[in-house]
Structures are given as C-alpha cells and as structure tokens.
Amino acid sequence: MKILVIGPSWVGDMMMSQSLYRTLKAEHPDAVIDVMAPAWCRPLLSRMPEVNQAVAMPLGHGALEIAERRRLGKMLKANGYDRAFVLPNSFKSALIPFFADIPRRTGWRGEMRYGLLNDLRKLDKSAFPLMVQRYVALAYDKTRIHSASDLPQPLLWPQLAVQDAEKQAAISAFGLASGRPMIGFCPGAEFGPAKRWPHYHYATLAQRLIDQGYQVVLFGSAKDHDTGQQILATLADDSRQHCRNLAGETQLEQAVILLAACDAVVSNDSGLMHIAAALNRPLVALYGPSSPDFTPPLSDKARVIRLITGYHKVRKGDADEGYHQSLIDITPERVMTELETLCPRPGV
Incomplete structure (x- = not known):
C-alpha cells in the first residue's frame, strides 16, 4: 500500500x-x-x-x-x-x-x-x-x-535516532568542550514572549549549572539570538566561556544532532521541546499560557512545570518585557530540582 x-x-x-x-x-x-x-x-x-x-x-x-x-x-x-x-x-x-x-x-x-x-x-x-x-x-x-x-496502548510516541559519531562531529564542528557535560536551553517560542521563561531565570540556572561543571548551549532561530545574548551578558565573566549561544547559527539538522548530545534540556513550549522529547533527552518543559493538556512533550523522561490551569490565548504578558506572570513564578530553583531528579551532577 x-x-x-x-x-x-x-x-x-x-x-x-x-x-x-x-x-x-x-x-x-x-x-x-x-x-x-x-x-x-x-x-x-x-x-x-x-x-x-x-x-x-x-x-x-x-x-x-x-x-x-x-x-x-x-x-x-x-x-x-x-x-x-x-x-x-x-x-x-x-x-x-x-x-x-x-x-x-x-x-x-x-x-x-x-x-x-x-x-x-x-x-x-x-x-x-x-x-x-x-x-x-x-x-x-x-x-x-x-x-x-x-486506541491501542501504549501509543507509539515519536522517536528520532542520532548516531554517536554524528554527535561527536557536531560537538567538534562548533568548538564545544567534549569533556564537559552539556545542558541545552531552548529559550525561544513562537507567538510572542508570553510563552517564554524569562531570560534572567535562564541566566541564573545557567550560572548554577556552570558552577557544577556543565556547559550550557542555547538553541533557537535567528530571532532568539538576542535573548541568548541577554543570558550570556548576565553570567559571571569567567563563566561565559562555558555558555554558547547557537541561536541562529545552526541549521535544523545540526540542532537535532546537538540536542541529542545534551545530557538534559530545559525548554519553553516550542518545536525544539518536541524534538528533545523525541530524542529521549531528559527534559524540563516550562509552560505558561499554552497548555500541556493538548500538546505535552511525549517522553517518559520529560517533566512539565506549570503553575496555572486552562488555556490562555495571550501573546504578550502584562509583566516587564511581555513575560507572563505564571512563567516568572517558576523559579530557577524549582527547575534545578527537576533537573537533579533527571540527571546526576558531573562526577557523581
């Protein structure tokens, strides 16, 4: 057929x-x-x-x-x-x-x-x-x-496969540290800033992860590049070498391979979140006005954090820079706790 x-x-x-x-x-x-x-x-x-x-x-x-x-x-x-x-x-x-x-x-x-x-x-x-x-x-x-x-259970969830050789080649091509475990951040989202966890929360989380021995890689499209630069600018001077802003610098194929190489991923509700889930990466998915009740990350290794219920059709929140209060209220400490349940610290 x-x-x-x-x-x-x-x-x-x-x-x-x-x-x-x-x-x-x-x-x-x-x-x-x-x-x-x-x-x-x-x-x-x-x-x-x-x-x-x-x-x-x-x-x-x-x-x-x-x-x-x-x-x-x-x-x-x-x-x-x-x-x-x-x-x-x-x-x-x-x-x-x-x-x-x-x-x-x-x-x-x-x-x-x-x-x-x-x-x-x-x-x-x-x-x-x-x-x-x-x-x-x-x-x-x-x-x-x-x-x-x-429907027959369990549903056959999406699955993407990336070979180890592809991961190593991509890590080398982008000059990432092969000996330092990698956490991917996906700080962008379509349809406005209301779906985005604040850049300053991402920066606080990145600093904590770098202090623990990780490197942080930022993914997204060219329009997410400025957000990545805001995150970088907030880090301590000696920590910036361990954070790379690849938003707008990768093709989709390269982003898929590098996400597969991450030890874990933190993401807003976005297309890259669904890719990370299909790659079976430990994933913390952050939701605000959009709802995981319709399009959750399809992975047993995903943890969803959301502080409100229902669907809210809003593209720009009332808080500074258009962020939504429900995402502002998700603290970096809360996300860090979820990450620690998904993957151990380097050397542990």
Missing part, C-alpha cells in the same frame, strides 16, 4: 505526526509512506525510519493557489497512491490528494472539505484531548475508534 501524508507546517506538529507514521507501519508493515511537507521538514523526516521519502511542498503556509495545487496533484497521480492522510484541517490542504485522484482520502472534518475527503471524520475534541491521539486515530477505521480510550 502506498500512502501520501499531507503533513503539518510546524516543528512540534510534525514531530507529533510521527506517531501516525509509526502506527501505520505497525498496522501495515508493507506500507510505503511519503510525507508532503515544507522543505525545512526534511531533516526531521529523514530521521523517521517509517517515512519512505519527503515530498517538498513548494507553496508557502497560507497560500491557496488552486491551479498550482492541481498541477502538483496531477504530477503525484503517477505515483499510484492508494491512501492519503490530510493532517492540517484547512480546505487547501485537501486539494492535492483530491487532484491526485487518490482513492481513499482521510482526515478530520475541517473547513469545507466535503467531497475533497471521502473518509471524513467528525472530531469530538473531548474524546481525543491530545493532538497525538487525533493523529493516531486516523490510522484506524472510524467504526473502530470512537475515543482515545479505544
């Missing part, structure tokens, strides 16, 4: 979608799974053994361009796909499998997708509270799965 998946456009969602691919391979071992997604997803998809190939989605997020989607669909028709799974809920995301004449096209009912999808599922959000459950449920016949309790 040949399967085309129209994948998500965000890092965290793409990572969680691997649970669907793993489930499809478990149910149909001979299935050949191709995933259509933005080109930047290739470093993630290439580390998912269930995925045969990544098919580049050339259209930008939000672009309708029906004529171009029709052309792409007609081009993919020659691949002879038997099934399609459409993970985004938009109308436009269902067009390419429709134009490709894929016989069975599965997805949750979204914006006006009647006819485009012929295996349409009506979503009861309370029955499938987690996004990963909604992805996995699509792998089964809709007459079989009515709620998350019907």
Whole structure:
C-alpha cells in the first residue's frame, strides 16, 4: 500500500505526526509512506525510519493557489497512491490528494472539505484531548475508534535516532568542550514572549549549572539570538566561556544532532521541546499560557512545570518585557530540582 501524508507546517506538529507514521507501519508493515511537507521538514523526516521519502511542498503556509495545487496533484497521480492522510484541517490542504485522484482520502472534518475527503471524520475534541491521539486515530477505521480510550496502548510516541559519531562531529564542528557535560536551553517560542521563561531565570540556572561543571548551549532561530545574548551578558565573566549561544547559527539538522548530545534540556513550549522529547533527552518543559493538556512533550523522561490551569490565548504578558506572570513564578530553583531528579551532577 502506498500512502501520501499531507503533513503539518510546524516543528512540534510534525514531530507529533510521527506517531501516525509509526502506527501505520505497525498496522501495515508493507506500507510505503511519503510525507508532503515544507522543505525545512526534511531533516526531521529523514530521521523517521517509517517515512519512505519527503515530498517538498513548494507553496508557502497560507497560500491557496488552486491551479498550482492541481498541477502538483496531477504530477503525484503517477505515483499510484492508494491512501492519503490530510493532517492540517484547512480546505487547501485537501486539494492535492483530491487532484491526485487518490482513492481513499482521510482526515478530520475541517473547513469545507466535503467531497475533497471521502473518509471524513467528525472530531469530538473531548474524546481525543491530545493532538497525538487525533493523529493516531486516523490510522484506524472510524467504526473502530470512537475515543482515545479505544486506541491501542501504549501509543507509539515519536522517536528520532542520532548516531554517536554524528554527535561527536557536531560537538567538534562548533568548538564545544567534549569533556564537559552539556545542558541545552531552548529559550525561544513562537507567538510572542508570553510563552517564554524569562531570560534572567535562564541566566541564573545557567550560572548554577556552570558552577557544577556543565556547559550550557542555547538553541533557537535567528530571532532568539538576542535573548541568548541577554543570558550570556548576565553570567559571571569567567563563566561565559562555558555558555554558547547557537541561536541562529545552526541549521535544523545540526540542532537535532546537538540536542541529542545534551545530557538534559530545559525548554519553553516550542518545536525544539518536541524534538528533545523525541530524542529521549531528559527534559524540563516550562509552560505558561499554552497548555500541556493538548500538546505535552511525549517522553517518559520529560517533566512539565506549570503553575496555572486552562488555556490562555495571550501573546504578550502584562509583566516587564511581555513575560507572563505564571512563567516568572517558576523559579530557577524549582527547575534545578527537576533537573537533579533527571540527571546526576558531573562526577557523581
């Protein structure tokens, strides 16, 4: 069976979608799974053994361009796909499998997708509270799965594999200390500062970790670089040599490898958090207005810290620099305590 998946456009969602691919391979071992997604997803998809190939989605997020989607669909028709799974809920995301004449096209009912999808599922959000459950449920016949309790347990969580040789090569390439254990920080987050643990808390935690013999590596995109510089500037002069700001300096592939080399990771609710979870790194995940009740880190080695309940749609908090008070109230000491339960101090 040949399967085309129209994948998500965000890092965290793409990572969680691997649970669907793993489930499809478990149910149909001979299935050949191709995933259509933005080109930047290739470093993630290439580390998912269930995925045969990544098919580049050339259209930008939000672009309708029906004529171009029709052309792409007609081009993919020659691949002879038997099934399609459409993970985004938009109308436009269902067009390419429709134009490709894929016989069975599965997805949750979204914006006006009647006819485009012929295996349409009506979503009861309370029955499938987690996004990963909604992805996995699509792998089964809709007459079989009515709620998350019907899904076979345990769910097959995302898993990315990185070889030791890759880690050592990346550590050397970026001039990191090979003999000093490494803690990764992911201080950025999409959609505004309200999802970010304050940079000064990260700095306090970094100083304590460096004093204990760790090196700290900061990950993120170019727009997180200034936050990394704020963290560095707060450290003692003789400690800065043990903290590297790689935000904006790594490609996604390199960030994946270096995160795999970390002894532990501290992260805001972000795509990099989900990557760290899939790499099975000891992880402390910090939540504020966004909720782990929908997209938690999928790992037994993850610890979530959150001081409020519910979902709060806010991109900028009321505190200084746009931080949210619930994240300010998470102290570095609390995070340090969680880290110490996940990994021992160097030399212990």
